[in-house]
Amino acid sequence: MAVVVRAGAAPLWWAGVFAAAVGLLVPGITGRRIGVMAGAALFLVAAAVVSYARRRRYTALGRAAVRAGKHDVLQDRAVGVRNWRRGHRWWLLLAWLLALGSNFAVPVAGGLLLAGCGTGLRLKAAWLGRRERDEDALLWVRVDWLAANGGRPAGKAVRAYRSTGIAAGDAAPGGARRRTAALV
Incomplete structure (x- = not known):
């Protein structure tokens, strides 16, 4: 489940950084200095809001997690990331274009807002x-519930999470890629 949350972080971060870098080249209506200061404030606010949004829902669903059964369909990390990014590519492109376009009014600010969302x-x-490590269980969203919800892991269609052992699948706690030690 953290894989789906983390899937949007990298595209938002890099699109925001690129849009902010382009904003440094454009003087804009307000000027670069005001744009950078507003962008820094927007970055911090966006990171905080996105990071803390819907935590109660995630906690409640995590507490109600049941062991994954043999008939539950759970996706690998790579498949989950690929599906989320494919399903949201037009939204990501639109957000990037808006951040680029905002550079003509307030340089850098739109890009830093986008990067702040990725950081959040x-x-x-x-x-x-951290919650998964503390509970010693990976949390998963059933594929059919995730698809019915538009890729949102804490939406209305998700009734409960599924849990597996910490070593299940190819994702580490937090949605990162599992690092395997090379056999010598």
Whole structure:
């Protein structure tokens, strides 16, 4: 489940950084200095809001998690990331274009807002990873509930999470790629 949360972090971060870098080249209506200061404030606010949004729902669903049965369909990390990014690619492109377009009014601010959203998602995934480590169980969303919800792991269609052992699947707690030691 943290995999789905973390799937949007990297595209949002890099699109935001690129849009902010382009904003440094454009003087804009308000000027670069005001744009950078507003962008820094927007970055912090966006990171905090995205990171703390819906934590009660995630906690409640995590507490109600049941052991995954043999008929539950759970996705690998790579499949979950690929599906989320494919399903949201047009939204990501639109957000990036809006951040680029905002550079003509307030340079850098739109890009830093986008990067702040990506940072907030990364922080939320890290929080979920700490919860998974503390409970010694990975949390999963059933594929059919995730698809019915538009890729949102804490939406209305999700009734409860499924849990497996910490070593199940190819994802580490927090949605990161599992690191395997090379056999010598």
